[in-house]
Amino acid sequence: MRRLVLALLALLAAAAATGETLRSLSYTHPGAGLSAITVKGGIGEVEILAAAGTEVVVSVDLTRKGGGLFGDRQSARDADAIEIEPRLAGGELTLRLKPEHRGDAHLSERWTVRVPAALAATVHLGVGDVSVLDVTGDVRVQVGVGDVRIEGPFNSFGEIRAASGVGDATLRTPQGRTEGTGFIGHTLSGHGPGASTVHADAGVGDVTIRLR
Structure with missing residues (x-):
């Protein structure tokens, strides 16, 4: 079983490798008027950061993965056609x-998504790593393969x-450390003293929650 886990993690590294x-x-x-933000990604990385400003500021880098000459040409054409699609509904x-x-x-x-700290943040990512830092609203993360x-x-x-599903889960708080x-x-x-919630799920990968 350990070999299976290592093989899955190796596949993750290969899939998420960027150039x-x-x-x-x-x-x-x-x-203004926002209560929550959701990011839906495919393969790569998502980082949500609480910021001092009042706006949601988003940047996305599209990078080429290994694929040979024809793959390089195809990825360049695909990148030229891609845009960020925002949808607003009910805040x-x-x-x-x-x-x-x-x-x-x-x-x-x-x-990389910078948000007002009080917003609720949700991330869905197929393959790759997700970080949510210093947000004080509800946090929801679901990753297929990644940390x-x-x-x-x-x-x-x-x-x-x-x-x-395959990996470790760790929680660190001022009350101590909890292992899954x-x-x-x-x-x-x-459970902490506040009102917001944290739900994090990785199919294959580690989940680390550190609350200071």
């Missing part, structure tokens, strides 16, 4: 790339749940 940046996209949205801003290229063998996307890192102020959060229970997959739960 030349083909295109950089940007988008800004006023924070929730959802961001994704259009046209979708989930499972694309040649492109990787690297998201999840969540950090923030302990006093902001109440219910805390984390699960990994399980054999191959691990789950954990905790």
